[in-house]
Amino acid sequence: MKTTWALGGSFAGISSARVVAEFERNGASGLILTLEKYGLDFTTLSALLGIFLLMGLTHRWGQVFAGRAVPRWLPLAPAWLGALTLGPYGVVATFGYLLPPVVGLGGLPDGPLLHGWSGWTVAACGIVAFTVYGVALGVAAWSYQRRTRPRCVSPGSPGGGAPSAP
Incomplete structure (x- = not known):
C-alpha cells in the first residue's frame, strides 16, 4: 500500500496526492509532507x-x-x-x-x-x-x-x- 503511494499510484481508490493533502489539511510540517510524498511516514x-x-x-x-x-x-x-x-x-x-x-x-x-x-x-x-x-x-x-x-x-x-x- 505504502509502496504504491510512494510510486504515485492509488490503492483502494485512494491516491497518494489525497493522502498528502489530508496530512497538509491536518497541519503536518514541511518535513512530514515531503516524506509523505515519497511514501515515508512514521x-x-x-x-x-x-x-x-x-x-x-x-x-x-x-x-x-x-x-x-x-x-x-x-x-x-x-x-x-x-x-x-x-x-x-x-x-x-x-x-x-x-x-x-x-x-x-x-x-x-x-x-x-x-x-x-x-x-x-x-x-x-x-x-x-x-x-x-x-x-x-x-x-x-x-x-x-x-x-x-x-x-x-x-x-x-x-x-x-x-x-x-x-
Whole structure:
C-alpha cells in the first residue's frame, strides 16, 4: 500500500496526492509532507526498523556484531514488546473493526480520507500487517531466546568448574 503511494499510484481508490493533502489539511510540517510524498511516514520508518529487528533475530549478525557478542536483551526487549502489543492489537482490531462491517454488525469508516469499503480496505491492510508482524516477532524472539540462552555447565564435566578425575 505504502509502496504504491510512494510510486504515485492509488490503492483502494485512494491516491497518494489525497493522502498528502489530508496530512497538509491536518497541519503536518514541511518535513512530514515531503516524506509523505515519497511514501515515508512514521509507520513506514517503523516497519523498516522492524524488518531490521527481525533480520537480527534470525541471522548470525544478530548474535555477534563486529566481532562482539550482542547482549541478549538488546534485540529481545523490543521484540517481545512488539510481539506482545502488535499481535493482540491486530487480533482485537480484526474482531472489533474489520469483522463487524463484513458480517453486517457495524458501519464502514466515514472519515474524510478513509471512507466506505476503500477506507476499510486500507485499514484492513494495516491491521493484518500488525497481526502478522506481531506473530512473526513472537516466533523470532522465542527462537532467538532459545538459541542464545546461557548453557549451564555442571562441576566435574569437561570444561566445567572442578577438574575431572583421571
